[in-house]
Amino acid sequence: MKFLMIYPNKVMITRAPLGIGYLATYIEDAGHEFKLFDTTFISCGECPSDDALREQNLQVVNPDFEKLGLVEKNINVYDALEKEIESFQPDMIGLSTVDPNHNFGMQLLRHCKSIRPDIPIIVGGPLSTLVPDDVIVEESVDIVGRGECDIHLAELCNRYHDIKYPGVKKAPAQSKSKKEKKNLLNVLTPAEAKPRKSGWESLYDIPNLWVKDKDYKDNGIVHKNKVTLPELANGLSPNLSIYDPRHLLRPLGGRMYNMATVIWTRGCVFRCSYCANETFYKAADASAKEYYRKKDVKPLIEELSRFKEEFNLNFLMFVDDIFPLHEPELIDEFCRLYKKHVDLPFSVNLQPRLVREDTFAMAVDAGLRNICVGVEAGSDRVRRKILKRNYRDEHVEKVFAMAHKHRIRCSSFNIIGLPDENREDIFETIAVNKKINPTSATVTFFHPYRGAPLRELCVERGYIDPNQGKHEDVYRTDSQLNMPQITKQELKNIMKSFQLYMKLPEEYETLIKMQEDQSSFEARQIREKILLPVFKKIQDEESKWDFRKKKEWWTSDISGREEVDSKVKLPATKPGDAGFVPLPVLRVGTKKAGEDFKKELYPGNESVIDISGKSATIDK
Numbered sequence: 175m176k177f178l179m180i181y182p183n184k185v186m187i188t189r190a191p192l193g194i195g196y197l198a199t200y201i202e203d204a205g206h207e208f209k210l211f212d213t214t215f216i217s218c219g220e221c222p223s224d225d226a227l228r229e230q231n232l233q234v235v236n237p238d239f240e241k242l243g244l245v246e247k248n249i250n251v252y253d254a255l256e257k258e259i260e261s262f263q264p265d266m267i268g269l270s271t272v273d274p275n276h277n278f279g280m281q282l283l284r285h286c287k288s289i290r291p292d293i294p295i296i297v298g299g300p301l302s303t304l305v306p307d308d309v310i311v312e313e314s315v316d317i318v319g320r321g322e323c324d325i326h327l328a329e330l331c332n333r334y335h336d337i338k339y340p341g342v343k344k345a346p347a348q349s350k351s352k353k354e355k356k357n358l359l360n361v362l363t364p365a366e367a368k369p370r371k372s373g374w375e376s377l378y379d380i381p382n383l384w385v386k387d388k389d390y391k392d393n394g395i396v397h398k399n400k401v402t403l404p405e406l407a408n409g410l411s412p413n414l415s416i417y418d419p420r421h422l423l424r425p426l427g428g429r430m431y432n433m434a435t436v437i438w439t440r441g442c443v444f445r446c447s448y449c450a451n452e453t454f455y456k457a458a459d460a461s462a463k464e465y466y467r468k469k470d471v472k473p474l475i476e477e478l479s480r481f482k483e484e485f486n487l488n489f490l491m492f493v494d495d496i497f498p499l500h501e502p503e504l505i506d507e508f509c510r511l512y513k514k515h516v517d518l519p520f521s522v523n524l525q526p527r528l529v530r531e532d533t534f535a536m537a538v539d540a541g542l543r544n545i546c547v548g549v550e551a552g553s554d555r556v557r558r559k560i561l562k563r564n565y566r567d568e569h570v571e572k573v574f575a576m577a578h579k580h581r582i583r584c585s586s587f588n589i590i591g592l593p594d595e596n597r598e599d600i601f602e603t604i605a606v607n608k609k610i611n612p613t614s615a616t617v618t619f620f621h622p623y624r625g626a627p628l629r630e631l632c633v634e635r636g637y638i639d640p641n642q643g644k645h646e647d648v649y650r651t652d653s654q655l656n657m658p659q660i661t662k663q664e665l666k667n668i669m670k671s672f673q674l675y676m677k678l679p680e681e682y683e684t685l686i687k688m689q690e691d692q693s694s695f696e697a698r699q700i701r702e703k704i705l706l707p708v709f710k711k712i713q714d715e716e717s718k719w720d721f722r723k724k725k726e727w728w729t730s731d732i733s734g735r736e737e738v739d740s741k742v743k744l745p746a747t748k749p750g751d752a753g754f755v756p757l758p759v760l761r762v763g764t765k766k767a768g769e770d771f772k773k774e775l776y777p778g779n780e781s782v783i784d785i786s787g788k789s790a791t792i793d794k
């Protein structure tokens with residue numbers, strides 16, 4: 175049978191989602207046809223792209239996306255979907271959603287149902303796992319998939335094939351090795367082996383699925399099955415060839431890479447309150463420990479080296495919630511094989527508590543060149559009490575010190591606008607970032623996505639409406655919380671200035687504060703004419719990382735060495751201290767300081783700026 179999967183990516187967020195990739199593999203492996211309808215490169219609304227939003231908040235420097243074809247096509251997405259259905263003639267339609275794209279996904283499904291009411295529809299993905307009741311009530315939805323459905327969606331296709339094409343043999347399964355096939359069969363539960371009912375009723379007992387009764391409209395019955403966890407050790411690889419190759423074109427530090435997002439482990443042992451992790455493992459009735467699973471190293475390496483060849487990759491981005499640096503033996507095996515068979519620079523996500531010096535050094539030796547670390551909040555109170563993240567500043571500082579020592583790129587991840595967080599708390603986050611000196615700091619607004627325990631607190635305190643449904647693009651653009659201690663506008667202002675506070679020397683603080691509220695002409699002038707030019711100089715330094723070239727160039731050189739060997743000139747990289755390129759020391763409030771500013775920051779028309787006392791004024 176033919177399965178059409180919809181990926182309703184409304185804001186152009188590139189990177190191929192692995193979940194859909196795995197489902198494609200297992201469906202094809204079971205002998206069915208899989209097609210993806212991906213809206214990433216179709217214009218679906220007014221929201222700017224994710225990368226554009228990050229650039230607006232000074233968090234990254236983007237290459238020219240348009241030149242590289244990374245643009246949204248101006249066509250009607252509903253017409254495009256209709257055409258796809260007409261030409262592919264699917265037997266079943268699937269949709270994969272997370273909270274912010276769920277509403278849009280549902281609009282697409284309603285359209286599908288209106289033109290082809292005969293095609294059954296299944297919705298899955300993180301949102302369906304977290305809040306299945308919110309999904310099953312939708313009229314256009316027939317089945318909800320919960321948890322990791324690698325095996326069970328394929329099983330649904332098998333059974334639906336038998337309903338729709340009784341007696342017709344489906345194409346043979348495509349698993350390449352016997353071992354893989356055995357693995358596929360092993361995961362099927364005894365429930366699947368018992369004698370089945372016929373017709374739609376034969377779908378009622380598939381693990382992980384909630385299936386509407388054939389008489390649902392009259393009796394409202396939903397057949398709910400338990401969520402099981404697939405065994406990962408020898409699992410199949412995701413099919414990335416279903417994606418538009420532009421998903422692999424990713425910027426890092428201002429340069430473009432042919433980069434695949436890949437994953438070694440699934441799950442996480444922590445239970446931070448703003449994250450869906452705890453709700454995920456509870457849905458599967460598992461402990462955090464059981465939920466954290468890994469693929470065996472050998473099949474993982476085979477997968478990565480195959481991807482490298484197939485997609486001509488020059489960088490790998492591991493998206494594991496926590497890369498297993500805390501398991502030395504495993505890392506040792508991984509690093510040895512990775513160096514030999516993959517040999518590409520790579521990036522990982524780390525939890526500060528789990529980082530060890532020895533495994534960190536091994537990973538750097540194998541090609542680790544970028545780390546992403548959740549700092550989230552600088553205030554100990556906010557971090558521990560609100561976010562339920564139990565580590566101290568020292569843990570964070572240690573990880574970034576390791577990155578600097580090994581001269582690799584490092585990003586901090588930060589959230590502002592958390593429940594009960596005030597202005598002072600946010601400035602503690604800025605202070606920690608100043609101290610750890612990351613190459614780049616990603617900052618987002620807290621958003622209480624459905625399924626995160628912290629959402630309940632927001633509802634309880636009246637910070638959000640319990641039925642709040644507008645989730646699109648909020649996490650980069652706006653806070654959605656109405657809190658007494660800080661306004662949405664102030665949060666927006668701080669977001670716009672976070673990078674300036676963090677990267678410019680303290681002497682600039684008065685000026686930065688003066689321009690936080692950008693509603694006046696003066697404030698805009700200070701930002702554009704004084705602060706941004708200085709900031710750009712610092713940011714340019716970050717764009718000089720180049721992992722695409724010779725291996726020797728993968729690490730930075732903070733001592734300013736110009737060459738690796740006599741024939742090859744290195745770009746002048748100083749990323750290890752990228753956040754703090756020496757700037758002229760300014761003494762705000764003195765005549766000398768005013769002159770310094772004029773010369774350094776506003777060459778050509780020095781008369782426009784007058785700095786006196788603690789405040790600066792700009793002549794119009």
Ligand code: B12
Pocket residue numbers: 182183184187188189190191192193194196197224268269270271272273274275296297298299300301303304318319320321322323324327435436437440441448449450451493494495623624625626647648649650
């Ligand atoms: C990697 C990742 C990303 C990457 C995706 C790139 C990539 N190549 O995968 C990037 C950075 C782009 C990303 C972006 C976002 N992410 Co994200 N991301 C993750 C992360 C860390 C891992 C996802 C993953 O690969 N899991 C492994 C695969 C195998 O699992 P899976 O994707 O869930 O797929 C399985 C099941 O869900 C199911 N399934 C999936 N689709 C379908 C469809 C059907 C029909 C069926 C039956 C089953 C099914 O079967 C799959 C195979 O087992 C998760 C955290 C997590 N633990 O899941 C957050 C997570 C999914 N992200 C989240 C969010 C909020 C976002 C953003 C909205 C953030 C933002 N505002 O920008 C965007 C949305 C992007 C988009 N348009 O979809 C939230 C979702 C919470 C929620 N309540 O919905 C999560 C859960 C993290 C969290 N904070 O809790 N993300």
Ligand code: SF4
Pocket residue numbers: 442443444445446449450451452495496525548
């Ligand atoms: S460490 Fe990361 S993935 Fe794990 S629970 Fe916390 S936020 Fe979620």
